[in-house]
Amino acid sequence: MKFDALVRSVGTQRYFDLATLKTLFPSEQDTLSVQLYRWKRAGRVVELRRGLYALADPYRSEPLHGPAAAGAICRPSYLSLQWALSWYGVVPEKGGVFTSVTTRERRSFRNTLGVYTYRTVKPEMFFGYVTERIMSADVRIATPEKALVDLWYLSRGEWRPERMESMRFDVDAGVDRDRLRATVDQIAKPRMRRALSAWMEYAGTSSTDEVISG
Numbered sequence: 285m286k287f288d289a290l291v292r293s294v295g296t297q298r299y300f301d302l303a304t305l306k307t308l309f310p311s312e313q314d315t316l317s318v319q320l321y322r323w324k325r326a327g328r329v330v331e332l333r334r335g336l337y338a339l340a341d342p343y344r345s346e347p348l349h350g351p352a353a354a355g356a357i358c359r360p361s362y363l364s365l366q367w368a369l370s371w372y373g374v375v376p377e378k379g380g381v382f383t384s385v386t387t388r389e390r391r392s393f394r395n396t397l398g399v400y401t402y403r404t405v406k407p408e409m410f411f412g413y414v415t416e417r418i419m420s421a422d423v424r425i426a427t428p429e430k431a432l433v434d435l436w437y438l439s440r441g442e443w444r445p446e447r448m449e450s451m452r453f454d455v456d457a458g459v460d461r462d463r464l465r466a467t468v469d470q471i472a473k474p475r476m477r478r479a480l481s482a483w484m485e486y487a488g489t490s491s492t493d494e495v496i497s498g
Contacts, residue, residue, distance in 0.1 A: 285312045285319060287328060291343050298346045299356045302335045333357050333393045350397040352421035354382045357393055358402045361386040362413035362424040365403065365438065368431035373457040385434055403438050412467055429464040433471065436479040443479035448486035455487040
């Protein structure tokens with residue numbers, strides 16, 4: 285297969301995988317891996333993870349960027365935890381690592397776009413995400429409330445007000461108290477209810493709005 289044929293076939297896509305190429309070029313299945321390796325070495329193809337690729341600039345028509353790639357590298361998944369909280373402004377640090385939640389096993393990847401980590405939750409915890417337009421691409425990302433709860437849930441230990449303070453959470457950055465409470469209620473875990481109580485105390489909620497911990 286010539287490189288021009290690859291560009292004509294997948295040039296309008298952000299990503300493509302080896303299985304797709306084997307379908308498009310069935311007579312060349314035995315040599316596709318070798319060709320992709322050579323094109324990667326030549327800087328014509330970017331490997332996002334084993335078996336998943338993108339055309340390098342200037343061969344593709346769709347932009348390639350870190351947030352959009354997160355959902356393609358591991359499916360199903362959505363951006364959450366520190367990266368999503370940073371994007372919403374709930375934590376001050378810029379998320380250098382693309383942190384996501386998945387129902388698959390925990391894993392991490394490194395490519396030219398950055399570092400991607402995927403934390404595992406049970407299927408019943410896989411909710412609370414939306415599709416946002418980020419850098420000209422549709423990206424699946426947790427709501428601010430679910431990103432916060434995901435962080436509480438996947439971090440060890442108790443979340444107390446002083447721990448919230450150490451994270452420098454911005455309580456005015458779009459975390460809705462009622463949606464946060466509803467998210468915690470859906471999970472129905474005592475540790476999450478205690479974390480919610482700590483958040484309310486950290487956020488300066490009045491005693492009339494106090495949450496009963498489990």
